[in-house]
Amino acid sequence: MASGLSSRVISRNITRTIRGPWNFVAGKRCLPVDSSGSMKVIEPASGELLCGVPISGTEEVNRAVGVAKGVFATWSKLSGREGGEKLLRAGQIIRENLEDISRLEVQDTGKPIWEARLDITSCPDALEYYGGLAPCIVGQHVPLPGGSFAMVQKEPLGVIGGVGAWNFPMQTCIWKVAPALACGNTFVYKPSQFTPVTAVTLGEVLADAGVPDGVYNVVQGEGQTGAYLCEHPDVAKLSFTGSVPTGTKVMTAGAQDIKSVTLELGGKSPLIIFPDADVKNAVKATLMANFLSQGQVCSNGTRVFVHRSIAAEFLKQLVTATEKLKIGDPFAEDTTVGATIHEDHARKVLSYVDSARQEGATVLCGGERVLLKGKLAGGWYLSPAVLTDCRDDMKVVQEEVFGSVASVLEFDTEEEAVKRANDTKFGLAGAVFTKDIQRGHRVANAIEAGTVWINTYNLYPTEVPFGGYKQSGIGRENGLTAVDYFTQTRTIYVEMGDVDCGLLYQD
Numbered sequence: 001m002a003s004g005l006s007s008r009v010i011s012r013n014i015t016r017t018i019r020g021p022w023n024f025v026a027g028k029r030c031l032p033v034d035s036s037g038s039m040k041v042i043e044p045a046s047g048e049l050l051c052g053v054p055i056s057g058t059e060e061v062n063r064a065v066g067v068a069k070g071v072f073a074t075w076s077k078l079s080g081r082e083g084g085e086k087l088l089r090a091g092q093i094i095r096e097n098l099e100d101i102s103r104l105e106v107q108d109t110g111k112p113i114w115e116a117r118l119d120i121t122s123c124p125d126a127l128e129y130y131g132g133l134a135p136c137i138v139g140q141h142v143p144l145p146g147g148s149f150a151m152v153q154k155e156p157l158g159v160i161g162g163v164g165a166w167n168f169p170m171q172t173c174i175w176k177v178a179p180a181l182a183c184g185n186t187f188v189y190k191p192s193q194f195t196p197v198t199a200v201t202l203g204e205v206l207a208d209a210g211v212p213d214g215v216y217n218v219v220q221g222e223g224q225t226g227a228y229l230c231e232h233p234d235v236a237k238l239s240f241t242g243s244v245p246t247g248t249k250v251m252t253a254g255a256q257d258i259k260s261v262t263l264e265l266g267g268k269s270p271l272i273i274f275p276d277a278d279v280k281n282a283v284k285a286t287l288m289a290n291f292l293s294q295g296q297v298c299s300n301g302t303r304v305f306v307h308r309s310i311a312a313e314f315l316k317q318l319v320t321a322t323e324k325l326k327i328g329d330p331f332a333e334d335t336t337v338g339a340t341i342h343e344d345h346a347r348k349v350l351s352y353v354d355s356a357r358q359e360g361a362t363v364l365c366g367g368e369r370v371l372l373k374g375k376l377a378g379g380w381y382l383s384p385a386v387l388t389d390c391r392d393d394m395k396v397v398q399e400e401v402f403g404s405v406a407s408v409l410e411f412d413t414e415e416e417a418v419k420r421a422n423d424t425k426f427g428l429a430g431a432v433f434t435k436d437i438q439r440g441h442r443v444a445n446a447i448e449a450g451t452v453w454i455n456t457y458n459l460y461p462t463e464v465p466f467g468g469y470k471q472s473g474i475g476r477e478n479g480l481t482a483v484d485y486f487t488q489t490r491t492i493y494v495e496m497g498d499v500d501c502g503l504l505y506q507d
């Protein structure tokens with residue numbers, strides 16, 4: 001069968017345990033050719049050592065970029081259909097190995113298994129979307145006067161350098177890799193030093209799917225390795241997910257060679273609940289907007305603006321629902337709150353609750369470390385916090401906490417809510433809850449953010465673009481729009497008549 005699409009994928013070369021080597025270059029797992037030491041990766045659930053991972057040096061980054069550059073000519077020459085079929089097959093392989101890959105993600109991140117399954121399911125969603133789209137990434141024919149015409153071509157950029165965060169390790173990687181490869185680019189990815197595992201799994205999946213060696217590569221390391229990659233002269237574009245301070249460094253590195261840069265950065269998003277909202281749905285959305293993945297979600301709606309007339313009822317229901325969340329073993333099917341990524345981050349989250357208290361907020365529930373027993377005793381498990389009596393100028397309301405801390409703020413008028421919602425340097429997301437269709441659209445249009453949900457929260461289908469306004473980022477991932485960020489345009493002008501150069505030429 002030419003495409004292999006409807007055949008079952010037989011080859012299974014996926015590593016299902018936490019085992020190195022941890023780089024993936026030229027189609028296989030490998031050790032770096034140079035290294036500046038080893039990173040101790042901690043399993044969040046237990047606080048114990050998960051694995052040691054060598055830190056790639058400049059030579060290894062050079063090697064990976066060189067390999068990706070070398071195969072670019074071959075990969076970029078495939079038709080969209082040929083390349084796309086391989087991405088579709090990769091999606092199929094992930095679906096067939098979903099449970100094993102989800103379990104690797106749990107070990108790496110500490111998030112509950114049911115959430116990891118949802119995250120990993122979104123990976124084939126992206127591979128299939130861009131695999132299917134690849135044959136449709138075509139140019140234009142533009143007729144011009146006198147029978148002349150232009151061909152406008154969508155061309156790949158070259159080697160893409162990707163750097164990711166730790167909260168959705170495989171999803172973050174695939175949101176970059178799937179559109180990049182579909183557009184004919186090759187890739188070198190540096191995962192977060194806290195979650196090195198599943199980016200390498202993706203290498204095995206792509207190899208199994210028939211993606212040529214070297215099209216996708218992984219170099220492990222900390223910030224310095226990321227910096228080497230971003231500064232590499234043979235990297236054509238940088239695609240980064242992480243914090244604003246690091247995003248600034250990535251953009252600065254890109255500026256040296258005028259590289260194209262896409263940045264997916266932090267947020268402090270508003271969730272506005274009007275008095276006519278369905279309170280139960282608003283409570284459910286507030287849980288999704290604050291407590292998924294231990295609150296470590298960039299688009300979280302951590303500033304919950306509730307109309308004063310329903311604030312008491314809303315808070316009662318929110319606190320009841322929050323206190324029912326089950327903190328426990330990330331592998332247990334009924335766990336809803338897993339482990340924070342690491343101790344330093346957990347302490348930072350708790351310090352925001354302390355500062356809120358000192359500034360006059362009331363902690364209605366949570367905001368404490370919960371000690372679990374046995375092998376989970378070393379993990380950092382935090383009870384989700386609901387704060388009230390908050391003011392806009394409090395540190396916890398101004399800054400991205402990146403943990404399970406919801407700040408509830410009361411408002412009186414629509415105009416006031418919108419003004420306060422937009423009073424932030426971030427603009428990643430936002431939401432409005434109302435049954436009034438005009439108000440819903442009016443407020444959604446007024447929120448300065450890349451994504452605004454009406455009557456729901458934190459859903460990201462691959463089909464729709466995702467990215468930030470203001471300091472939340474530049475560029476978009478997902479949807480048709482992502483193609484623009486992984487391609488450049490070449491125009492070929494074809495003259496069908498004589499050259500008209502005005503008065504320059506006299507017979």
Ligand SMILES: NC(=O)C1=CN([C@@H]2O[C@H](COP(=O)(O)OP(=O)(O)OC[C@H]3O[C@@H](n4cnc5c(N)ncnc54)[C@H](O)[C@@H]3O)[C@@H](O)[C@H]2O)C=CC1
Nearest residue numbers: 164165166191192222223226227242243246264265266298
């Ligand atoms: N908008 C979005 O799509 C998302 C944004 N985030 C944001 O990410 C942040 C949390 O993730 P963290 O991993 O703590 O962010 P971070 O900015 O500390 O690190 C992100 C990545 O950058 C690397 N890095 C550090 N210094 C570098 C340098 N000079 N050059 C190149 N790479 C460098 C790190 O090793 C890591 O792989 C939060 O602010 C969160 O909002 C997280 C997930 C999604």
